[in-house]
Amino acid sequence: MSSSSRRSPLQQQITLLELVDRVLNKGVSLSGDITLSVADVDLVYVGLRVLLASVGTLEELQLRDDT
Amino acid sequence: MTTPDVDPTIHLYAICDGAPEIPAVEGVDDAALEAHVLDGLTLVISRHDRAIAADEAALVRHAAAVDAVAAAGATLLPARYGRAFPDEAALDASLRERAAAIRAALEHVAGCVELGVRAADPKRQAPRPDAQRPNATAYMRARLADVQQLERVAAGIHEPLAAIARDSVRRLMTSGRLELTAAYLVSTGSVDRFRAAFDALAATHSELAMVCSGPWPPYSFATLEDRK
Numbered sequence: 514m515s516s517s518s519r520r521s522p523l524q525q526q527i528t529l530l531e532l533v534d535r536v537l538n539k540g541v542s543l544s545g546d547i548t549l550s551v552a553d554v555d556l557v558y559v560g561l562r563v564l565l566a567s568v569g570t571l572e573e574l575q576l577r578d579d580t
Numbered sequence: 581m582t583t584p585d586v587d588p589t590i591h592l593y594a595i596c597d598g599a600p601e602i603p604a605v606e607g608v609d610d611a612a613l614e615a616h617v618l619d620g621l622t623l624v625i626s627r628h629d630r631a632i633a634a635d636e637a638a639l640v641r642h643a644a645a646v647d648a649v650a651a652a653g654a655t656l657l658p659a660r661y662g663r664a665f666p667d668e669a670a671l672d673a674s675l676r677e678r679a680a681a682i683r684a685a686l687e688h689v690a691g692c693v694e695l696g697v698r699a700a701d702p703k704r705q706a707p708r709p710d711a712q713r714p715n716a717t718a719y720m721r722a723r724l725a726d727v728q729q730l731e732r733v734a735a736g737i738h739e740p741l742a743a744i745a746r747d748s749v750r751r752l753m754t755s756g757r758l759e760l761t762a763a764y765l766v767s768t769g770s771v772d773r774f775r776a777a778f779d780a781l782a783a784t785h786s787e788l789a790m791v792c793s794g795p796w797p798p799y800s801f802a803t804l805e806d807r808k
Binding site for chain 2: 527528529531532533535536537538539540541542543544
C-alpha cells in the first residue's frame, strides 16, 4: 500500500522515514508490556539520524538539480 | 549459553472492524498472522516464543503486514510497535478497557486512507544576532517576523490539503529551516484530488522540497487519547 513504482531515491528514503515514524510513534497503543528498551529505540533512531542526514543531502541535490 | 526471554508473547498488528479476511502473509520474525475475534472486533496478531526484534527490518515487516490487511479491505487501526501481551486474556482486558474509544476511532477512519506530506527548505536560515541587529529586541523582532512568515508558508500548503481531508494533523518546526510534517485522513474517492492539489502546491513552491507519501493505513489517526 505504501509502495509504488517509479519513486525517486528521495521519495523512497522519505517513505522509509515516514514508515518508521508511524510504526514507532503513531498507531493505537493498548496497555501491553513495553518490549522496546530505551537502548532499542535509541538504536532505531541512530539509524534514523543517518537516514535524516542522507535525506537532507538528497534534498540539497534535488534543489541544485532543479535550479 | 545464555537463555533468551522464553516467555511466550502476542504481538498486535491491527484492530479491525468486523471479521475481515486475514491475508496469508508472514509477520515479524516470519510468524504467521492470526485473527483473534472479540466483541465484534478482529485483532490481527502473531505469536512468539521470545521477544521480537526491534530493528528497522522488523518495523518494515510489521508495516507490511498491516498494509496487507488494509489492502484486503479491512477498516482498521494499526497498532503501535513495541507492546506485547503475555496471553489472550491480557490482550482482551486491554482492549475492553478502551473499547469505546477504539470503536469511535474505527468509525472515524472508515473509508479513508492516510497521506503524508513533508515540505522542507534546507537552504533557509533563521535570523541571527549580528551587527545589523545589535540588540536583543531587534533580534527578537526579526525572529518573530521569520516565524510568522514560516507559519504563512506552512498554512498556504496545509489549509488547501486539509480542506480535502476528513481530518489532519500537522507539525511545523520553526527553528529557521522550514520543516512541515503533516498527515491527512482522506476518503479513498478523494485521493486523486488530494494528489492533484499537492502537485499544484509543489509546482508553486519550487523553492521547497516537497514529498507526498502513502496511501498509508491511518496510523496518525489511530491514537485514542483525543477520543476517550
